[in-house]
Amino acid sequence: MIRRIDHIGIAVDELEKSLPFWAEALGLDVEDIETVPAEKVKVAFLPVGKARIELLEATDEDSTVARYVAKRGGGIHHLTFEVDDLGAALTRLHEHGAQILGEAPRIGAGGHRVAFVHPKSTGGVLLELVERRATTEALGLDIRPGVPILLYLRDPQEKLWGVLGRLDTAGVVLHGIDLSSFDDWVAQIERDEESVVGPSILFVPMGRVEKILLDRASGHLPSLADRFERRTGRRLNEVLAETERGAE
Ligand code: ZN
Numbered sequence: 001m002i003r004r005i006d007h008i009g010i011a012v013d014e015l016e017k018s019l020p021f022w023a024e025a026l027g028l029d030v031e032d033i034e035t036v037p038a039e040k041v042k043v044a045f046l047p048v049g050k051a052r053i054e055l056l057e058a059t060d061e062d063s064t065v066a067r068y069v070a071k072r073g074g075g076i077h078h079l080t081f082e083v084d085d086l087g088a089a090l091t092r093l094h095e096h097g098a099q100i101l102g103e104a105p106r107i108g109a110g111g112h113r114v115a116f117v118h119p120k121s122t123g124g125v126l127l128e129l130v131e132r133r134a135t136t137e138a139l140g141l142d143i144r145p146g147v148p149i150l151l152y153l154r155d156p157q158e159k160l161w162g163v164l165g166r167l168d169t170a171g172v173v174l175h176g177i178d179l180s181s182f183d184d185w186v187a188q189i190e191r192d193e194e195s196v197v198g199p200s201i202l203f204v205p206m207g208r209v210e211k212i213l214l215d216r217a218s219g220h221l222p223s224l225a226d227r228f229e230r231r232t233g234r235r236l237n238e239v240l241a242e243t244e245r246g247a248e
Contacts, residue, residue, distance in 0.1 A: 001083055001084060001085070001088065001089055001092065002081045002082070002083055002089075003081075003082040003083065003084060004050055004051065004081070004082050005051045005079070005080070005081060005082075006051060006052070006080040006081060006082040006130050006132075007045065007051055007052040007053065007054045007080045008051070008052075008053055008054065008076060008078075008079055008080070009054045009056055009076070009077045009078040009079070009080065009128070010053060010054065010055055010056065010074070010075065010076055010077060011056050011058075011065045011068045011069050011072075011074045011075060011076075011077040012055050012056065012057055012069070012074050013057070013069055013073075013074055014057055015033070015042060015044050015055055015057045015206065016206055016207060018055055018057075019044065019055070019206070022044075022046055022053060022055060023046065023168065028046040028047070028048065028053065029046060029047060030044055030045070030046055030167060030168070031045045031046060031047050031052065031143065032044070032045045032143060032212065033045075033206075033209055033211070033212055034210075034211045034212070035059060035210050035211055036108060038106055038107055038108070039063065039064075039065070039108065040058060040059050040060040040062070040063030040064075040065070040066075041056045041057060041058055041059055041063060041065050042056075042057045042059050042210075043055065043056050043057070054080075056077060065077065077126065078116070078125070078126040078127065078128050079125055079126070079127055079128070080114075080127075080128040080129070080130055081127070081128075081129055081130070082129075082130050082131070082132060083129050083130070083131055084131070085131065086105050086113050086114075086115060086129055086130075086131035087105075089115075089129055090104060090105070090115055090129075093117060093121075097121070098117055098118075098121040098122075099117070099118040099120055099121045100115055100116070100117060100118070101115075101116040101117065101118050101126075102116070104116070105131075108128070108130060112130050112131060112132050113130070113131045114128055114129065114130045114131075115128070115129050116128050116129075117129070143164065143167065143212055143214060144164070145164050145165060145166060145167070146163060146164065147163065147164055147214060147215075148161070148162065148163050148164075148214075148215035148223065148224065148225040148236070149161075149162065149163075149164050149174070149212055149213060149214055149215055150179070150212070150213045150214075150215050150224075151172060151174060151176075151204060151209065151211075151212055152209075152210040152211040152212075152213070153204060153208045153209065153210060154208060154209075154210045155208060157210075158178065159178070159179040159180075160174055160176050160177070160178055160179060160202065160204070161176050161177060161178075161179050161182055161215060161224050162174040162175050162176010162177060162199060162202070163175045163176060163236070163237075163240060165201065167212070170205065170206060171203055171204050171205040171206045171207075171208075171209065172203070172204045172206070172209060172212070173201065173202070173203050174201075174202045174203075174204065175199055175200075175201050175202075175240050175243075175244065176199050176200075176202060177197065177198065177199040177200070181197040182224060184196070184197050185197050185198055185199065186227070186228055186231050186232060189232045189234065189239065190231055190232050198243050199240060199243050200243070201244070
């Protein structure tokens with residue numbers, strides 16, 4: 001039923017202030033940063049072997065993480081086990097008198113189904129159970145330099161597409177373009193026109209990053225990188241290298 005320790009959730013005041021320790025001093029990689037609206041948190045995942053550290057920053061004063069930080073100044077907030085079958089796990093826990101928190105299951109980070117067991121039933125530990133969808137696990141969340149990504153920004157909201165240059169505690173370096181200009185840019189290359197819009201090297205501070213997703217096929221829609229190559233008949237990396245040289 002329980003497959004492994006999936007992650008340990010640590011509540012922090014601000015990701016930006018905590019990442020220097022976890023990522024730089026300890027040298028852990030930041031695998032993913034995303035906002036989970038249902039839990040009113042922004043989270044960063046840092047793999048440690050097969051498990052991960054999940055740093056949680058509240059996005060709303062009225063979230064449980066905000067209350068936790070206000071009361072205790074941060075710390076270990078929850079422990080998460082990966083289970084094969086969340087429904088079966090909940091039934092079993094129920095039969096053993098364990099108390100499940102709120103509505104279960106709900107959608108947590110990564111779009112996975114999760115449920116929480118009340119600390120009363122566990123001896124004081126908030127326990128999260130997660131069932132990972134096979135497809136997500138098979139694809140693997142592998143955000144590293146050189147891969148095309150979609151970057152969601154806040155204040156103001158923007159969506160960028162491009163090839164990841166660097167991801168660290170300061171922010172994200174992307175060789176890309178605003179998503180709203182993507183089609184114009186592709187059309188321009190298709191027709192071999194004078195460049196009006198085009199990609200550039202962009203830096204986004206971590207405070208503005210809402211979500212980073214891999215640019216990949218969804219359903220039968222190809223990824224944007226694939227669409228670019230199919231429409232223009234050119235290699236994405238070649239074209240980006242040209243725009244980089246052009247910018248110098
Ligand atoms: Zn968690």
